[in-house]
Amino acid sequence: MTLEEVKKEIRDIPDFPSKGILFKDLTTVFKNPQSMEYLTNILVDMYKDKKITKVIGIESRGFIFGAILAHKLHAGFVPVRKKGKLPASCFELDYKLEYGTATLEIHKDALNNNDTILIHDDLLATGGTLCAAIELTKMMGVKNIYANTIVELEFLHGKEAMDDVVVYNSLIRF
Numbered sequence: 001m002t003l004e005e006v007k008k009e010i011r012d013i014p015d016f017p018s019k020g021i022l023f024k025d026l027t028t029v030f031k032n033p034q035s036m037e038y039l040t041n042i043l044v045d046m047y048k049d050k051k052i053t054k055v056i057g058i059e060s061r062g063f064i065f066g067a068i069l070a071h072k073l074h075a076g077f078v079p080v081r082k083k084g085k086l087p088a089s090c091f092e093l094d095y096k097l098e099y100g101t102a103t104l105e106i107h108k109d110a111l112n113n114n115d116t117i118l119i120h121d122d123l124l125a126t127g128g129t130l131c132a133a134i135e136l137t138k139m140m141g142v143k144n145i146y147a148n149t150i151v152e153l154e155f156l157h158g159k160e161a162m163d164d165v166v167v168y169n170s171l172i173r174f
């Protein structure tokens with residue numbers, strides 16, 4: 001298997017969730033066990049020597065590989081969720097969407113300043129979501145931050161907005 005083959009499995013859905021957006025649907029990758037295993041092995045190889053203590057998954061598609069990676073890297077799993085979903089006391093951060101704003105939250109006791117973290121989401125578009133998740137973890141004093149998405153939409157330049165302390169990688173680029 002190759003990353004080019006996985007790239008071909010990603011399904012384009014025009015005008016979802018709103019007109020003008022070409023949605024990259026990864027459920028066609030997630031349903032193929034060979035693709036899941038192949039991507040998992042690549043990601044585990046990338047991060048196995050980084051001493052990751054917690055993997056942060058961004059709601060909701062970031063939970064899929066986030067949980068797999070936490071397990072494979074012998075790290076804890078921490079969810080970052082949309083406002084109002086996490087039950088205990090949270091840090092929260094507003095961030096910009098294409099239209100309007102949204103809020104992400106993380107439990108205040110989820111991380112500490114000795115953690116080395118890997119933040120995972122399925123896809124980087126404008127970078128607003130991942131940057132907000134990074135800022136939330138920095139509020140908790142975390143200094144060693146890796147970030148990863150399966151897909152990067154390079155033409156949106158989301159990486160450029162990211163803090164320099166973060167080591168970011170993607171596997172498949174459009």
Ligand code: AMP
Pocket residue numbers: 021022023024025058059061121122123124125126127128129130158
């Ligand atoms: P952004 O904050 O613009 O980087 O958007 C990233 C978040 O929105 C990720 O959680 C993605 O799952 C989702 N997303 C944004 N644009 C797309 C797209 N074209 N196809 C699939 N998911 C997208």
